[in-house]
Amino acid sequence: MITAALVDDATVIRSALAGMLQQIEVVAAVSSVEELIASGVSADVVVLDLHLVNGRQPEARQGVAAVQALVEAGHQVCVYSQEERRWVLAACIAAGARGVVSKAEPMAAAEAAFLEVAGGESVIPPPVVGLIEVLVRRRSLTLVGERQRQVLSGRARGLTYAEMAQQMHLSESTLRGYWHELIASVSEHLKQTAPADIERALGLAPGDLLDAWPGG
Incomplete structure (x- = not known):
C-alpha cells in the first residue's frame, strides 16, 4: 500500500x-x-x-x-x-x-x-498552470516546445488528458510525457530565476515575491 x-x-x-x-x-x-x-x-x-x-x-x-x-x-x-x-x-x-x-x-x-x-506525477492547480502559461507567453520561460505549449494551454483551461488527446490526435500517455517534461523544465527554471525577473514578467511591483520565492 x-x-x-x-x-x-x-x-x-x-x-x-x-x-x-x-x-x-x-x-x-x-x-x-x-x-x-x-x-x-x-x-x-x-x-x-x-x-x-x-x-x-x-x-x-x-x-x-x-x-x-x-x-x-x-x-x-x-x-x-x-x-x-x-x-x-x-x-x-x-x-x-x-x-x-x-x-x-x-x-x-x-x-x-x-x-x-x-507515483511520481506532478499535480498543479489550474491557477498555477495559468501563471506558468503567462510566463511562457511573455517569454520568461523559453525552453518549451510547441507540443508542450499546447498541453500547457489545455491544462490551464481545465482540459483532461482524454479531451486533449482527442483534440490533438495523440495518446494520453504521450501527452503525460509532454507534461512531465514541461514541469521538469519549469521547476528547474524557476529555481534558478531571480524573483525580480518573475516580477517583471508578471507585471508585479518590485519586491512582491521576496517573502515567498525560494532564495528570495
Whole structure:
C-alpha cells in the first residue's frame, strides 16, 4: 500500500485525514517538518500544510522553507493547504514540491492527487498552470516546445488528458510525457530565476515575491 506522512499543526486535521484516506497508509502524523525529519520516517509522499507556526511551535519552518527542507531530506512533497495565492503556490513548485492540493477539494480528489504525487506525477492547480502559461507567453520561460505549449494551454483551461488527446490526435500517455517534461523544465527554471525577473514578467511591483520565492 502507498504510504504517507502528514505534517499539519492542527491535531484535528491530522487525525481526521488519517482516518479518511482509503488507499493510503499514514505512517506518521506530526505537527512540524523538524519532527518528521528527526524521526527518520520514510513515506511515498509527505502531505504538507504550509502554515505551521503557532503558540506551541513559534520557530517551526513553514511555507517555502518547509518545502525546501523536506525536499532536501529526500521526500516527495504534496502541499495540502488553504493557501490560494498563486505566487506562493508557484514558489512551492519552484522549491521542489511535486503537487499542490487545496483543502477545499473533496476528499476523494485530494487522495487521488496524493496518489499521483506518490507515483511520481506532478499535480498543479489550474491557477498555477495559468501563471506558468503567462510566463511562457511573455517569454520568461523559453525552453518549451510547441507540443508542450499546447498541453500547457489545455491544462490551464481545465482540459483532461482524454479531451486533449482527442483534440490533438495523440495518446494520453504521450501527452503525460509532454507534461512531465514541461514541469521538469519549469521547476528547474524557476529555481534558478531571480524573483525580480518573475516580477517583471508578471507585471508585479518590485519586491512582491521576496517573502515567498525560494532564495528570495
